[in-house]
Amino acid sequence: MTEDVLPGRPYSPYADRAFPTRPFFGDTHVHTALSADAGGGGTTLLPRDSYRLARGEQIVSNTGQPVKLSRPLDFYMITDHSDGMGAITDILAGAPNILADEQGKQFHEAFAQGGQMARMAAQELTKQFAQGTISPALNYQPGNPAYKRVWDDIIAAAEEFNDPGVFTTFIAYEWTSLVKGNNLHRNVIFRDGPERAGQVVPYTTTPPFGSPDPRDLWAWLENYEATTGGDVTAIPHNGNLSNGMMFALVDDFADGAPLDAAYAEQRQKWERLYEWTQMKGDGEAHPLLSPEDEFANFETWDFGNLDATERKTPEMLPGEYARSGLLRGLELESELGVNPFKFGADGATDTHTGMTTVEEENFFSKFTAYEPNPERAKNVGRTFPDGEIAYESWIYSAAGLTAVWATDNTRGAIFDAMERRETYATTGPRMTVRFFGGDFAEDALRRRDLAQVGYSGGAPMGGDLAAPAEGDAPDFLVYALRDPIGANLDRIQIIKGWIDAETGEAMEKVYDVAWGGDRAPGADGKLPPVGNTVDLSVPSWTNDIGASELGAIWTDPDFDPAESAFYYARVIEIPTPRWTAYDAVKFGVEMGPDVSMITQDRAYTSPIWYAPEN
Structure with missing residues (x-):
């Protein structure tokens, strides 16, 4: 049977798909x-x-x-x-060319003492290089x-x-x-x-x-x-x-x-x-x-x-x-x-x-x-x-x-x-984040093939936004799924930066576009905190606040087609214990009052840019 069962497109949503389908994580x-x-x-x-x-x-x-x-x-x-x-290998080993140099000999001897002397020597070596005073024999x-x-x-x-x-x-x-x-x-x-x-x-x-x-x-x-x-x-x-x-x-x-x-x-x-x-x-x-x-x-x-x-x-x-x-x-x-x-x-x-x-x-x-x-x-x-x-x-x-x-x-x-900037940065967790700018139907989030929707209707993270139809504003499709072994998500925000067309001044604004839990922005426009389930005595947290996945289609309410702008998404997790909290329990030590014990990890997408000439 060779005729199309769905004329113009395959039945399988995965056939003939050329766009990226998963994020790869690395350092x-x-x-x-x-x-x-x-x-x-x-x-x-x-x-x-x-x-x-x-x-x-x-x-x-x-x-x-x-x-x-x-x-x-x-x-x-x-x-x-x-x-x-x-070069550090030769300094530590005391290679002849290192010992023939006065500064090299001093560093070798300091490292050989170990402990605090070696740590001080390492800091001094970095400082000498930073200030351009390191001996040529060591550089x-x-x-x-x-x-x-x-x-x-x-x-x-x-x-x-x-x-x-x-x-x-x-x-x-x-x-x-x-x-x-x-x-x-x-x-x-x-x-x-x-x-x-x-x-x-x-x-x-x-x-x-x-x-x-x-x-x-x-x-x-x-x-x-x-x-x-x-x-x-x-x-x-x-x-x-x-x-x-x-x-x-x-x-x-x-x-x-x-x-x-x-x-x-x-x-x-x-x-x-x-x-x-x-x-x-x-x-x-x-x-x-x-x-x-x-x-x-x-x-x-x-x-x-x-x-x-x-x-x-x-x-x-x-x-x-x-x-x-x-x-x-x-x-x-x-x-x-x-x-x-x-x-x-x-x-x-x-x-x-x-x-x-x-x-x-x-x-x-x-x-x-x-x-x-x-x-x-x-x-x-x-x-x-x-x-x-x-x-x-x-x-x-x-x-x-x-x-x-x-x-x-x-x-x-x-x-x-x-090179095409289709990347996002995370502070450690491996959450999945999609971000597209373009023209999207209001019900697009009901579909599970968001990448197909995003690539078909706009530009991915790192790209350039086409000018919307006259009188319209651009839409942004954003979606995030928590790290499978990590914390729930607090919210997704879209950060906009632009140059005011009248004053020429650089401006910025943060918009909450999706969030977990039964919350609503207050009179000041700010979304209340998601809460905090961290137990520092363990330490641990529970995922009964926030959401495992979030998504939104957001239309810029302040769009001016005459103003150059960028947009990027920021995805924030619920509070979790910081590494200092784990140290406090594992080693049985008290941390000082200034030490941060709780964190809210996050991801930042590459921006999408808009220029009037687009």
């Missing part, structure tokens, strides 16, 4: 013992150890503790620092045979563990730009295998081998693609330790000159994603920038720059957070014709233990010194030059992951999804 920012600040801090795990843990095996941590993930990850990117890659660069050897082994490890369809690994590194301690790092991710990525070594930040200027990195990326035929992208580190430089309105590498269209074009081309959340704090929003947003003060890091040599000022904040960066992008687009900050959502750990452990009850923290032990929440993380404490170690966050809507679990499919 795009991982350091092993090959990074100086990791190896110098006691990390012994190397790339192959990290891959084994990520794909589901049990391993032994740097401090001798057994560790395993609740579920394997789908993909993984080890991003050891470009500058000095592998391994291209041209050094040891540097090429380390890079070749990183590539070999990625190839050994790449298992298309099951567990995907990427060749990658972190370009470690620091400007007087201000963090401008980028994670460089290759779509390619060794036949192309093996033709180069990582671009570094030390002249004459490299540069700390992002424009020079983009030129290197351009040259890589032109000479190898490969494909590569860069993901900026979250900006909360950049002291305003991540989304600056001027070019700090050109004596503060205004940004130009060439800069905007290159940044949009090469930096399609941005790191919204990680262990060193959440980077979506800040309460001083978004005072009407009751969820903006989440895992906030705002003490200063990376090495605590410069304190934070309020004027720096707009150049550091994803939402303010997106708003600045709209402003610059109106001046330059191109949006330099048109980025999607990425979440990562930036772990320096070689282990991606983002679940609160399984958190092995960022550095080896903070792997599970009774005192780890009370350690001093950094101090300012005058001796004042910048932060304590309890503020490290158990975050995060990137979810990618890809057609399959392979390098090509995942990388291509990242």
Whole structure:
């Protein structure tokens, strides 16, 4: 029987389906013992150890503790620092070239003493590099045979563990730009295998081998693609330790000159994603920038720059957070014709233990010194030059992951999804989130094939919104399903940012569009809290508040077709115990009054943009 039973379309809703059907979860920012600040801090795990843990095996941590993930990850990117890659191994071993250098000899002797001396040496090593005062003998660069050897082994490890369809690994590194301690790092991710990525070594930040200027990195990326035929992208580190430089309105590498269209074009081309959340704090929003947003003060890091040599000022904040960066992008687009900050959502750990452990009850923290032990929440993380404490170690966050809507679990499919920005970031949980903008029927949510509805009627997360019919406003279809082994959902919100057509002022607004429980917005328009079932004595929570799934079709009530805008969805879980609560019970210790014990994990989708010319 060959005739169509349903003329024009197959009976099976899954036949001829070409769009992505599931999210793949992974970590795009991982350091092993090959990074100086990791190896110098006691990390012994190397790339192959990290891959084994990520794909589901049990391993032994740097401090001798057994560790395993609740579920394997789908993909993984080890991003050891470009500058000095592998040098820490020689420092610890006391290689002849290290001992012949006075600074190298001092670091070797300090690390050899172990304990507090080794931890102080690791911090000092990071500080010396951040300030550009590290000895050339310790700053391994291209041209050094040891540097090429380390890079070749990183590539070999990625190839050994790449298992298309099951567990995907990427060749990658972190370009470690620091400007007087201000963090401008980028994670460089290759779509390619060794036949192309093996033709180069990582671009570094030390002249004459490299540069700390992002424009020079983009030129290197351009040259890589032109000479190898490969494909590569860069993901900026979250900006909360950049002291305003991540989304600056001027070019700090050109004596503060205004940004130009060439800069905007290159940044949009090469930096399609941005790191919204990680262990060193959440980077979506800040309460001083978004005072009407009751969820903006989440895992906030705002003490200063990376090495605590410069304190934070309020004027720096707009150049550091994803939402303010997106708003600045709209402003610059109106001046330059191109949006330099048109980025999607990425979440990562930036772990320096070689282990991606983002679940609160399984958190092995960022550095080896903070792997599970009774005192780890009370350690001093950094101090300012005058001796004042910048932060304590309890503020490290158990975050995060990137979810990618890809057609399959392979390098090509995942990388291509990242380049089209069809991603969302989570602070750890693996909830499923869909977000589309376009024109949708009111009863679309009654259907279970929401992806078919979304792709047929609009643009997915990361895309551009077509102009609605005259007199109409765009619809947004959003849906979220809780992590199967996680907490229920509190609410879904849509955050809108736009440029006021009359004043030219950047504006923002948060809309509650779906929520669990029998609640209604109050007279102030705010939705009441979902409640709190956390029992800190266990610790645990119950899923008898919130909802297992939420969805909405929301039409922008304030739409003006003359105003450029972006929209993204934020999905928030009900309250659950934070890792500090698990430590308090497991170790029988009391936490200080300032220590956060309860969290509300969340996900952020890549935005959908609207421009009048669309």
